[in-house]
Every structure is written in structure tokens, then in C-alpha cells.
Amino acid sequence: MDKIAVLIPCYNEALTVQKVVTDFRRALPEAVIYVYDNNSTDRTAELAAAAGAVVRHEYQQGKGNVIRRMFREVDAAAYILVDGDDTYPAEAAPRMVRAVTEHQADMVVGDRLSSTYYTQNKRPFHNFGNDLVRFCTNRLFGGRIKDIMTGYRAFSYRFVKTYPVLSHGFEIETEMTIHALHRNMQVENVVIDYRDRPAGSESKLNTYTDGFKVLRTIARLYKDYRPFGFFSILAAVLATVSVVFFVPVLGEYFATGLVPRFPTLIVCACGMVAALLLFIAGVILSSLLTKDDRDFEFRLQQVEQWQHQSESAPSGGRQRGNQHETV
Template sequence: MKEKVVFIIPCYNESLTIEKVVKDCKKAIPEATVYVYDNNSSDHTDEIARNAGAVVKYEYQQGKGNVVRRMFRDIDADCYIMLDGDDTNPPEFAPEMADLVLNKGVDMVVGDRLSSTYFEENKRPFHNFGNTLVRGSINMLFKSDIKDIMTGYRAFSYNFVKTFPILSKGFEIETEMTIHSVSHNMHVANVVTDYRDRPDGSESKLNTYSDGFKVLRTIFRLFKNYRPFLFFTLIALILFIIGICMFIPVFNTFLITGLVPRIPTLIVSCFFILAALISFFAGIILDVLLSEDKHAFEFRLQQVHANKVIMEKLDNAETL
């Protein structure tokens, strides 16, 4: 049976904060079900969440991306509100986010921490720099205006959840969500939310350097996949410039002397220019395939919407 609004909370060792988070969620939207997905916690996070009134489920593959994949598969709802279990995302903003999904047709609502208290509350300067770098990179590459790329505080529509192919296993999941929604022209809105730093004794599971590198690698991969023409054209331009720079001296020598004394340089320059042409035409071909994939995605959206209507009719029939 499909629910109206649900909170979905991925958790790993959040025993210090999960009780408060669950109770705050119930206070923000009393009629919503609160789901806590425990990801191999060893500090009794699941028991505390269950005692606080949450429905506790489990994902045994480690990693936030794996947890989100499980949540999206398991639960059917009109609106999903995802937030972290570390009490950094105040649930009092959830009603506004849910309203945008339920009544304004928004597919994903981003809880924007960076426009409010994030830089004041967060005491980790490299996290602040990383958030700014990732936001600027994605907005530039994908011509978007997402205010907070890395936030775990989001609301989703049923259509988004059931058509989002999750490939990431860890914390790069937020970046993948953002690029997917922008690339497929889904309706995205920003809601400015407060941010609270973790309480004393609660440690972040995000490693600034290793997870930051994974996020940058994800941006690179998704840039190649979602904007292949621009990606391979840039590579072609670099290869072409290198090839021409190597070719010009050889050509000048030929014009003056009529000889080509540097045959190896000529051969290598021709290889660079040939590689540039191959890269350019690869970008064209992949761009055509991407366009076909977007057509197929729109068809999948229509199928998901049709299934949603059927489920609503069945729910209404059961109610009667």
C-alpha cells in the first residue's frame, strides 16, 4: 500500500542522535511514517530508533548509496523525505519540502544548507571548501543552479524514486542524484534550511579526502556519461592542439628546405590529429545515443506515472 509522506533515514552508528531525530520527524509531520535503515551499526542504533517509534529496516551492504537503493526499492509513497540520522538537518523544514512535492509537482527538493548556517556551524574547513568546489563544478558543467550539491536533506516524488538508477555505493550518491535530475530535465527546487553541527561525541562517517576524491571521480564519470559531446570535444581540442604544435615546425622545415628530416615527429603529430578526430566523432555518436536514452527515460516516466495511478485506484477501492 502506498503511503502519503514518509521519512527515510539512512543510519550507521548514530545512537547519540537517532532518538531525537525520529521524535523531531514525528513532530514535524505527525501522519508520516518514519523509516530508519540501519547499515550494520554496532551501537544499538536500531533498538533506540525502534523504541522512539520508527520502523526499522536493515541494509547489510555497507555504504550510503547501497542504503538509499534499498530504501527506494522497498517503500512506495507520494513523497519521500530523506535526512541524515546525525541531527544536522532540522525536520521542521520538512512540511515545506513535502508541499512542493505533493502540490507543486517538484521531483526533487534540495535542502540548502550552504545559503544559511552551514559555514558558521561546520568546523571542518576542507568540507566547506569541498562543498563549494563541487557546487561550482556541477553548476558550471551542467548549466544548473543547485544551491547545495552534497546535502543529504532532500525530498523526492514517487516518479523520481522509481526511475532513478543508483550506481554509487557511498557518499557520492548525492552528487549522482543531482546530476541525474538536471540531465533529465526533472523539476528541482531549493529550500533554505538551517544546519546544526554534530553534537560532541558524534563523529562524521565522511572522510574528507577519500570520499572527496570519490565525489570528484563521480562528477568526472557523470560528466562523460551525461554530456559526452562536450566531454569528447574538449579532449579532441586538446589532442588537436598538441598535434598541430608538433606538425607546424616540421611543415615549416619542409617549406624552407623541401625535406622532412623529423619523420617520427610527423608520424606522432598525425596520430594526435587522428585521435582528435576519433574523439570528436565518438562524442557525436554518444550524444545521439544519449538523446535516445532521454526519449526512453520519458517513456519510463509515463509508465511509472501510470502504475502510480493504478495503485491509487486500488488503494481507494480498498478504503471503500
Template sequence: MPRIAVLIPCWNEALTIEKVVTDFRAVLPEADIYVYDNNSTDGTAEIAKRAGAIVVHEYWQGKGNVIRSMFRDIDADCYVMTDGDDTYPAEAAREMAELVLSGRADMVIGDRLSSTYFEENKRPFHNSGNVLVRRVINLFWGRGREEIRDVMTGYRAFSPLFVKTFPILSEGFEIETEMTIHALDKNLLLMQVPVSYRDRPAGSVSKLHTFRDGARVLKTIFMLYKDYRPLRFFLAAALVLTLISLSLFLPVFHEYLATGLVPKMPTLVTSGFFMVAAVISTGIGLVLDTEVKNARKNLEIQMNMIRMLMK
């Protein structure tokens, strides 16, 4: 029988964690349900243990840190990740797991935004933030692919290939964005399943800080674009530097043609510095692009070795 692991990262979810564990146990009775408690002070760990979950304590604060430990510690044929706040329906877990177990997906996204998210979610800036992040991701990574409809959902299923080759760098809520970009950039099999969404019950408080965590997500997208697509990134920088250089140089050159004099020598020198910076930026992009391609080759070899070990 395939081994299925349900992963539930938690921080102060005493109000909902028992129901989440019970619901997923009903849908996936053969699964091992793991609750990784991230320094809760409201008894979340004790409630989860009484509900039948395997409870592990992760003391390094942050959702990304919790998921890093989960992926390192747990071996399974399919991983289903959800949140402990009872906003995702357990009923979708079987379909998501089957997509992974049948080999049709390395990551399955539980898509909230195509169903009830905008009606249920009571935080308007979260709505606009999700739409903004989705558009940016599809702009940078979505060419020739099916549009990613929900980048920041916490409801996902993974193959062992994804889990054991995903280098987690994020520490907080930007982890879902990093997962999505990794799957797109590495050409992993990606499927999307629309799931209903319900807002947190009364008394349950979101741990997501709209503006602070939103800024972290956008920073993550920016940094990963630089890391994964360095040639495009540094060519864009070189283009900007070139335009600045030309905007400074052309008036000086025009005056030189008209008078034979260069009265604005500092401006001419500054334009030269900008042009040199543009050339350097292009060189950096070419070098880093070669490094990224070599890293992609190494990752492909690692994936092949993991597939051999899984057989």
C-alpha cells in the first residue's frame, strides 16, 4: 500500500486542529498525519496528539522552517500539506493524492481562487495581494504554460521527487511562492485542483501579516527571478544602464557636433561609467546563466538517481 503523509504545520491552532486531524483521518484513513507544532502556547500540540496525530516540535519559528524539517524528516510515496486552521476541505485530499500516486503530478495545487476564496475571505488586501502575486508569477514564468491560478495556497500534494529535491530557502509564509516557482522553473509536473475555501471560524486569528509578509513574497519573487533567470535579469539591468548612459551622452555629443567643444565633461564621464556598468552587467548575466544551466544539469542527474532508488 502506498505510504501517504499528511503534513500540518501549526502555530496556535487549538481551536481548529482537532477537527482538521479528524477530517483528514476520515478521508485518508491509511495516512500518517503529522502535526509539526511551531512553539504554540495554547495547547495545540496536546490537542493534536489526543486526536491521533504524530506530533513533532519545531522550535525554529516560521512556516518555511517547519516545512523544511517536515521534508527532511518524513519519507512517503505522497505528501499532502494543509494548514491547521480548518480553511481547506479534507474531501479534496484523495483526488490530490491520487494525481501524485498515479505519476501525473509532482505537485498538486489546491486552487482556492477559482472557487469560494473571494466570497469567504474577509481580508480585502489578501484578495488583491493574491491576484498581484499570481499575475507576477505568470508574467515571469508562465509563458507557454497553463496559468497558475493560486500561487499562495497552503493546500498541496507532492511527490517524493519534489520533496527531496526542493531546496527550501524561505523561513516564513513566502514558502508557497517558492514552491510554485521551483516547480515551474524545474519543469516538474504540476496539476491544479479547484477546492472550496472557508474563512477561519470565530476566535481563530490569521498569523499572516498582510503588508509585511506581502513584501517578503514580492522580494522572494524578485530574488528567485535573479537566481533562476540571471541572463534576463542582468540584461534588463544592462538595458536600463544603457538608456541612462545614452540620455547623458547624446546632449553632450550633440553640443560637440555643433560647437566642437565639450563643456560638460563630468556628464560625459558619468555616461561612460554607466555604459561600463551596462557591459559588466551583461557579462555577469552570461556567467551566471552558465552556472544556472550547470546546476540544472546536476539537478536532473539527482532526480534520475532518486527515481532509480524509488523503484
């Protein structure tokens, strides 16, 4: 098991990856730097290896797929996850690692939005999207996360080995944040300086397409992690619409003793039945989620036992021996 693992997912980052690897080797000399190349068509893998990183490959396109591979393959007491575009300062990494190793944090968020992000980032819709995602996530899941979409984070071993990666693309940051909030894991915010990409380096994030994916992910995870609230809202909407259309029919019945609009009455009755079914579904799923939460706590205990066993086992020199390996 590595003491510290720096995980760098990369796709066509030849312009910056060498500097990123060099900076993190200087900031964290005891760490193993892993660069996972995601089908780059430039010299990203070659330059990363030349800078001293362990280079591996993920052939399924998408940042979520890369992070899934990283979390499965790398064992470490503390992890740093950072983009390979040289927008995040390596100098903040020791502080983030200490939050994991000394303060027992499960996830440390590199907070760009409280420092230089709004002045450095030249894409106004990205700024609006970050604020919208932060508001929705914290409001729906009861968090106080300062930066939801940041690509600079630190993790504990137990977070990495219990986090089910379901997303394929850039919505992965939102998913891991919501996972940490739902599982009551310790999350800390560390303010970092952000710098925009250097000239010639292009963002892989599409403001509109990936933004809608992120919002859809929030809605999906709200359904999964807050089923009672989600289905209660749907039930309330259906019940309200049914009552609104039923009131005139009821008033006409009291006035004349007749029900001339039977189709409306039937639709209202079906709407109320559907609302009741949705409410019951929310109650049942909420009960199942409670059982899942209990099972998760047992899995956490197992992961902590694995970590203790791995840390007590002889290292065999793996940490430095494979630092120039290219898979």
C-alpha cells in the first residue's frame, strides 16, 4: 500500500502534464504519482512517464470510467485526485493530505470558488453552472460544500474503497460529493488558488451538454438517496392537480345533484390513486434505504480492517520500484 497516491486522469494534456507531475513530486516527495491516460492522441503518456509518473491506461472514454479504474487498482492511505491541466496548485496538496491523515477527513474539497475562480475563469456560464450545482446539492442533501465541481480533492482509503462509481463523465464530481453527504462521511473544505488553463490548452468540458448531465445526476441521486422526499413531491403534485380538477365537479354535484363530467371525475380518481401509490413507494424505498445504510456501516468496518492489514504487511519495495512503469 502506498502512503500517498496522486491520481491524475488525462486526455490530451501533453502541454501541461509534465509540469503537473513535476510539481506534485516536489510538493509530495513521498507520494507515488499515477497518470491514467484516457485514449490521448498526443504525447501525454510519454511525457508523464518521462517526468517520473506511473502511467496506466483506461480505454473506456470518460472521466468517470478513469476514476473507476484508478480507485480499483490503487491502494493508498491517502489519495490526491487532480486534473492534468495545471489549473490547481500542488502547494495545497500537503494541507489536503494532512486533513485526511490527521483530521480523519474522508473527502477534502479543493475550494476554488472562495478564492480566484471567478476572476481566472473566462467562461461566465461555467460560473453560473457552478453556483447552480452548489445550491441544488447543498439544499437537497443538507451539505455545506463550497465547491461541488472542483477536480482537486483528497480522499481516505475507506472512501475510495466504498464509493460505487456509476457516472461515466464529468458528472462524477457531483456524484462523489452527494455520496459523501448521504453516507455521513467527514468532508472538509480547503481554499485553493485557481488559475485558468494556459494558452493552447482546451477544456474537455462542454458547458451545456455536461451541465445538463450534472443536473440530471443530481435529480437521479435525489431519487436514489432521498426516495421519500422525491416520491412525496410527485405524489403532492398529482394530488394537487387532481383536487383542482375535482373541485368544480364536486361543486356542480352539490348544486344540481348531477355529475355531467364523468371523464373528469374518472381522471381525478386515477390521479389520486397514482399519488397514493407514489407516496407508498416512497415509504417502502425509504425503509429499504435505511437497511442499506446499516449494511454500508458494516462494509466500512470491513474496509478499515483491510486497511490495517495492508499497512501492517511488508511493503516489498513496490512503492518506488514501479514509479517508471508504463502499462
